Amino acid sequence: MRAAMYYGNHKLEIEDIPEPTLSAGQVKVRVSRNGICGTDLHEYYDGPIFIPPDQPHPLTGKSMPLVIGHEFSGVVTEVGPGVTDVNERDRVAIEPIYRCGHCRPCKTGRYNLCNSVGFHGLMADGGMAEYTVVPQDQIHQLPNSIPLEMGALVEPMSVAYHAAILGEVNDQSQALIYGAGPIGIGLWFALRGMGLTEIDVVEPSPTRRNAIEALGARTLDPTGVDVPELIADRTDGNGVDAAFDAAGVAPAIESALECIGERRPLISVAIYDKPLSTPLINLVLRERRIQGTICYTGDDYRAVIALMAQGHYDTTGWVETIPMSGVLEQGFEELRAGRKMKLLVDPTA
């Protein structure tokens, strides 16, 4: 079968490799679509970062080289001994987390923070291949109403949904999202799905503003408007109930920390390359907080799949599929240059 094999920095090869074989408790999936994530770009251009270069990962036993791809959907072709509730021909999305099950985060249901956490496609052969094999606990069933293209988005949309939950908002809340990339878009869908109607997306790029506006979002251009001033006016000086940083740049943090109300959170869902200059005095004076968030658990997957089934998500205008043969030129390079927003790879093409 064809697979995108990672050999290290700037080394990704489309190769023919043997199909993976099943063990007990595992499920074999024919991959339909596998999304390219910012993490994949980091591994290729700056890595290896998460992919273990030589030391095998404690939970998967794998290290480089391995098949990348952790955002994917597909159809079950085979189930191993002992697998229950999963059958051939099931349409599925994969929650690619490996966890130890016995550390404190695992025991308290926060296995996204497992002390030995691993990811399918980073610490095990992943989804950028015609087939992959996953433990049955990574399987989520997709209802027929959800196309497999959208199913490949359950992973990044769950990252955003998990962040939205940490915002502790309700349908009367006002929210600000910084950044209209895939996670910013996911935050907008998640918050809308939770019933919020008062959401502004702060994004300096006209292309990205247009894309999210086409989905129905209200946007603010921070190069043309003083966002904290506008928010203060609009909220009678009270500020918004939650802000989300999906931009990962200092001006976003700075602006957000002026816009949130007393005792309210700025949810930080970005991966920061380096320490940012942060005006902590703005936390202190209003008892605000910055709350970090990463990944998801099964609860987020189930919530996103339910919202997708209700028609809350839309891929129009920001998601495209490319063939596996173009993964580097049409994929990584276009994403890195900011010319595309979200690309899914069809491993059969």
Place this chain on the structure above:
Amino acid sequence: MRAAMYYGNHKLEIEDIPEPTLSAGQVKVRVSRNGICGTDLHEYYDGPIFIPPDQPHPLTGKSMPLVIGHEFSGVVTEVGPGVTDVNERDRVAIEPIYRCGHCRPCKTGRYNLCNSVGFHGLMADGGMAEYTVVPQDQIHQLPNSIPLEMGALVEPMSVAYHAAILGEVNDQSQALIYGAGPIGIGLWFALRGMGLTEIDVVEPSPTRRNAIEALGARTLDPTGVDVPELIADRTDGNGVDAAFDAAGVAPAIESALECIGERRPLISVAIYDKPLSTPLINLVLRERRIQGTICYTGDDYRAVIALMAQGHYDTTGWVETIPMSGVLEQGFEELRAGRKMKLLVDPTA
């Protein structure tokens, strides 16, 4: 009467001024001790910062010049018409907050965050005088078991207690305090009062370490030990349940953000002069948070007074009284130079 009158940057005069007169709902207090706070130093050396230079404060109608002093205790000498539950000769601590009562923070019981918040001694004639007059809602009764010297510490100890509450800890929790100044000491007393036994105070100054050790605290010298490494070893990699920044410097924030457990807070109780370089990635990867905290409400005052009455606080070795005549030379200058930790002013001497 004698009073310390603030006229602006580097202008503080000990003057004879008329005793303040009472209106309805007010209480006249003969000041016993008034503590010098870091805020007072900022006003003198770098200010005016909080003290209104010309625009009268909306709640008090006062601007410069005014009598400083917001940490004080005393004895009631007169009560105005309509005052209930306060009597002549009552021994009292003052909670120096003026609030509007109708903004969102006030309505939700968080009047320390009142949109028009004012302070006795910053936006009204304060406690560094022989007498001062306060609204009755600023009065807290002191039991006879609490000396008036300690009563003057209820204010800064309540700042620390409020911060300790935001740490969301219980008697089984492990905590780290950065900085052993008066607020760090107050955090230690507050956490001990809440039943915690596993507390380390991180402080580079040997003088400050010795002072808090003499009170019974366990300390760490960050210049001699790798604090995150030690905490990781001691907690099996789980991290502490809360860290408190009462130091206000980048190395403290950086160290603290490595030491706290998943989904646990760093409580920021420092006043930061400038934006700090903050490794936000350490928030994201473990879903940690930085929570700001400022001042207190009456609940904190009542809790601190109750703990003081139970013998939980001790002024030995870190609190001294100086005469009003020495407020600048023996007071401000010594504190600024770091040669003293906490100084109370006796306005009669």
